[in-house]
Structures are given as C-alpha cells and as structure tokens.
Amino acid sequence: MKPFPFDYARPRDLREAGALLAKVGEGARVLAGGQSLGPMLNFRLARPSMLVAIHHLPELRAVEQTADAVTLGACVTHTAIADGRTPDIGVRILARIAENIAYRAVRNRGTIGGSLAHADPAADWLCTLTALGASVLTARPGGGRTIPIAGFVPATFRTTLGPGEIVQAVRIPRPSADARWGYYKACRKPGEFAFAMAAVLLDAARGIRRAVIGAVGGPPVVLEGDRAVPGAVETALAASGLDALERRQQAVALKRALAQAAT
Numbered sequence: 001m002k003p004f005p006f007d008y009a010r011p012r013d014l015r016e017a018g019a020l021l022a023k024v025g026e027g028a029r030v031l032a033g034g035q036s037l038g039p040m041l042n043f044r045l046a047r048p049s050m051l052v053a054i055h056h057l058p059e060l061r062a063v064e065q066t067a068d069a070v071t072l073g074a075c076v077t078h079t080a081i082a083d084g085r086t087p088d089i090g091v092r093i094l095a096r097i098a099e100n101i102a103y104r105a106v107r108n109r110g111t112i113g114g115s116l117a118h119a120d121p122a123a124d125w126l127c128t129l130t131a132l133g134a135s136v137l138t139a140r141p142g143g144g145r146t147i148p149i150a151g152f153v154p155a156t157f158r159t160t161l162g163p164g165e166i167v168q169a170v171r172i173p174r175p176s177a178d179a180r181w182g183y184y185k186a187c188r189k190p191g192e193f194a195f196a197m198a199a200v201l202l203d204a205a206r207g208i209r210r211a212v213i214g215a216v217g218g219p220p221v222v223l224e225g226d227r228a229v230p231g232a233v234e235t236a237l238a239a240s241g242l243d244a245l246e247r248r249q250q251a252v253a254l255k256r257a258l259a260q261a262a263t
C-alpha cells in the first residue's frame, strides 16, 4: 500500500518547525527517523496532511554532559549511542541498550526521541529510561517543559505531549559510581521487539532500588524498594491482561536483570 498524499516541510530550525506545527495544526506530524512513522504511513494507519522533518535540526542533535547527567538531543540515533559517539552514563549502559534495538539499518535512522514519542510499550528506551529516572525536555510555543519519563506514556502509542509539542532532548541522570544496573530483553531473534523485558537500577547512594517491567501492552510497570523482586511481578501485572505464561516470562526477565545487577 502507498501513503495518502501529504506535504513535506524541512524547517531551518526548531522555531520554524514549531511555527509550522502550530499553523497546520492537527494534520501535521513530525518526522524524525521515519522507522515507525514510515510503516504507519504505508499502511495508512497515519494520514497526516503534512510531515515536518526534524532529523537534520542541530538543536535536536546536541549532546551535553555534566557531572550529574547526560542530555541527548531527540534526533540522536540509536547507532550514534551504540557506537559510543555520544557520552554514556556509565560503562556502556546506554550503548548496550541501543545496540540491541532492531538491526543496523533501523538503528542508523531511528532516534531516541522518536522512540519515546512513538510510545510503543515494547520499546527499549521507554523501559530502560524509566528505570534510569530520565526526563523528556520539550519545545513548544510559549516555552518547553520537563516531563519525567515515568508518566510520559499513559497508554499504548500515547504520550503526554501537547499539540505541536516536540521532544527536544532526553536528560539521563548518571548513576552513582557504585550503582548496579541490569537489563534483560527477551525476544525470539535478535533485532526484534521484546516479548518480555526488565531493567533494574540499584543505587544505594541515591536511595534507589527500582525495577521496571516493559512490553506489558501498556505503560511500563515500576516496582520500587522491596517490590523490586520477581515475586512482585504476579501482583503488579494482575490487571495487565497478560496471561499466566506472559507473566511468568516477565518474572524470568526481571530475575535475569536482577542477576546482572548483582554481578
């Protein structure tokens, strides 16, 4: 199938992109790497009247690091992160997540901001960045805002972004030097979306013991403190609609992520 006809705009900067989105309104859609939007257009699941390309904008490729955090522009690609061309928050924490997303051709174009904005419950960044306590920084007419990723995706393929609001960057706090991290993604073959996944951050110096279960068909499930154990999965996922086998798979994913964090 082919997409419905649409106009295409390539703004010079973020301000112009915002103005275009505001002018065209509901029919306009941001285009980043196109790795999710492209198939949606082809299947006519999305029928925008205009695509506003943003992947080339320098403001959305900016990278900043401080003692506390790394901030990655929304249009930084998975490949740039996997290849270590951007700063990491620890020894290959972000790189290892990125290199397990899809396969190279998708990673070359797919972006961290596009992944979050697409709000697929099985997306790797959504689960892992929730565990890491990251925030989305946005740009919108009248001033951007900071949105904690826990809560950024209230439902499948939905975010709390307002009309015309663009993900500008993602701020990822650095774990303490002695923090432990684990991430386990279960998929049928490499490069596929996960059918079960869990991420664990044990950061005693910051008082954090957090486990996040992803790929649950809705927002990630966050288990804090004493609840960050495989035994809590059954209760936490009781209302998720997952069947007994799927809940068991999630418990195993969490057990393996915890084991990684313990080594």
Ligand SMILES: Cc1cc2nc3c(=O)[nH]c(=O)nc-3n(C[C@H](O)[C@H](O)[C@H](O)COP(=O)(O)OP(=O)(O)OC[C@H]3O[C@@H](n4cnc5c(N)ncnc54)[C@H](O)[C@@H]3O)c2cc1C
Pocket (backbone or CB within 6 Å): 029, 030, 031, 032, 033, 034, 035, 036, 037, 038, 054, 074, 075, 100, 101, 102, 103, 106, 109, 110, 111, 112, 113, 114, 115, 116, 117, 118, 122, 123, 124, 125, 161, 165, 166, 167, 168, 191, 192, 193, 194
């Ligand atoms: C074969 C295949 C396998 C994949 N496997 C995985 C996988 O294993 N794990 C995984 O996590 N992902 C996977 N993906 C998805 C991939 O990571 C995409 O790159 C990502 O979901 C979307 O990023 P994008 O930059 O291509 O966004 P686009 O496709 O350009 O946009 C996606 C949506 O987000 C909106 N959007 C994009 N950027 C912004 C922004 N800055 N501000 C506001 N809205 C924005 C768009 O309007 C659109 O609605 C896979 C994709 C494919 C095609």
